[in-house]
Amino acid sequence: xxxxxxxxxxxxxxxxxxxxxxxxxxxxxxxxxxxxxxxxxxxxxxxxxxxxxxxxxxxxxxxxxxxxxxxxxxxxxxxxxxxxxxxxxxxxxxxxxxxxxxxxxxxxxxxxx
Amino acid sequence: xxxxxxxxxxxxxxxxxxxxxxxxxxxxxxxxxxxxxxxxxxxxxxxxxxxxxxxxxxxxxxxxxxxxxxxxxxxxxxxxxxxxxxxxxxxxxxxxxxxxxxxxxxxxxxxxx
Numbered sequence: 397x398x399x400x401x402x403x404x405x406x407x408x409x410x411x412x413x414x415x416x417x418x419x420x421x422x423x424x425x426x427x428x429x430x431x432x433x434x435x436x437x438x439x440x441x442x443x444x445x446x447x448x449x450x451x452x453x454x455x456x457x458x459x460x461x462x463x464x465x466x467x468x469x470x471x472x473x474x475x476x477x478x479x480x481x482x483x484x485x486x487x488x489x490x491x492x493x494x495x496x497x498x499x500x501x502x503x504x505x506x507x508x509x
Numbered sequence: 510x511x512x513x514x515x516x517x518x519x520x521x522x523x524x525x526x527x528x529x530x531x532x533x534x535x536x537x538x539x540x541x542x543x544x545x546x547x548x549x550x551x552x553x554x555x556x557x558x559x560x561x562x563x564x565x566x567x568x569x570x571x572x573x574x575x576x577x578x579x580x581x582x583x584x585x586x587x588x589x590x591x592x593x594x595x596x597x598x599x600x601x602x603x604x605x606x607x608x609x610x611x612x613x614x615x616x617x618x619x620x621x622x
Contacts, residue, residue, distance in 0.1 A: 429610060436597060438513075439552070439608040484551050496565045497601075497611060499551030507520065 402485060402503040410508050415472045417503040419485030420465075426488045428461055429497065430470050433482045437448075465497075472505075480507045513602050514616035521620045522590050530585045530617045533611045534602030540564075541583040541612065543575055544599040548620070552599055557581055559605075587619075 403418045417446070421428070428448045431439040445452045445461045452459050458471040470478055482504050486497040513531045522528050534541050542561040553560035557565035558577035572588045583604075587594055597618050601611040 414561075431613075436546075436548070438599065438613040438615040439601075439611075441612065444610055486551075496554040496557055496567065497544075497552075498554065499544075502551050 402483070402500045404503060405501070406506070407503040408506040408508060409475060411475055412477055412479055415475050415479070415505055415507075417470050417505070419468045419470070419500050421468075421485070421487045421493075421498075421500070422466065423489065425463075425485070426500060428468050429458060429486045430457075430468075431484045431486060431501075433484065433502075434480075446460065460481055470485060475505075475507045477507050477509050481505060513550075513612050514601055515564075515598075515600050515614035515617050517617060517620045518615065519620075521622060524590055524592060524621055526579045526590050527528075527586065527588045528590060528619060530598050530600075530619070531582065532585070532600030532614060533582045535612055538602035538604050538612070539581055540603045540605060541577055541581065542601045542603070543583070543585045544601065545569070546597040546599060546616070548596070555585070561610050595619060 403434055409415055427444050429444045430442040434440045434444055443454045443457055443459050445459050456473045461468045480500045484499050484502045486499045516531045542557040543555040545555055546552040547579050554567040556575045561577045575585045577583045597616045599616045600614045603609050603611050
């Protein structure tokens with residue numbers, strides 16, 4: 397079963413605008429990761445934030461984590477056409493005996509040139 | 510270094526048949542996980558293998574099985590195929606058992622007719 401859900405399910409913005417997508421999850425986690433998937437192929441790791449971190453940056457990406465609300469957000473600044481893809485959050489419960497990533501339902505992002 | 514490689518890329522099988530999917534992890538990675546992604550959903554965890562032993566199993570029927578070889582490559586087997594097994598099957602490798610980013614292959618697209 398899915399750990400949680402991304403919100404919104406789909407998002408369309410103009411190139412150059414910022415895109416924000418949110419993720420909610422249900423259980424205690426070791427870390428939370430964001431992945432990108434182009435055209436239903438393999439997933440590409442974007443960023444990992446540990447449970448004791450609140451915010452992390454990587455290039456144009458900014459991720460926040462609120463463990464009290466069991467939620468995370470991914471911000472992509474100055475969007476480009478190449479950012480068009482599906483974005484998934486995934487929770488890692490490896491420290492709690494479950495050796496797996498549990499993915500959300502994904503946000504389909506479309507950047508309009 | 511080569512990334513995670515999966516074979517075949519596409520496969521069409523008939524209901525009731527058996528299928529074997531293959532995965533080679535990144536050199537130096539000892540953990541391999543398998544995920545099933547049905548169209549429009551996030552990947553769902555099937556198995557994790559580390560050092561040739563099963564370390565995690567998702568909520569899938571016994572028709573699904575896997576193994577890991579001494580060179581850390583892995584096979585996923587699905588018996589008595591059902592139409593609902595049609596999906597993208599993804600393999601991911603990590604350097605350790607968990608807690609770090611996962612590297613995904615491009616997947617095997619299985620169609621059951």
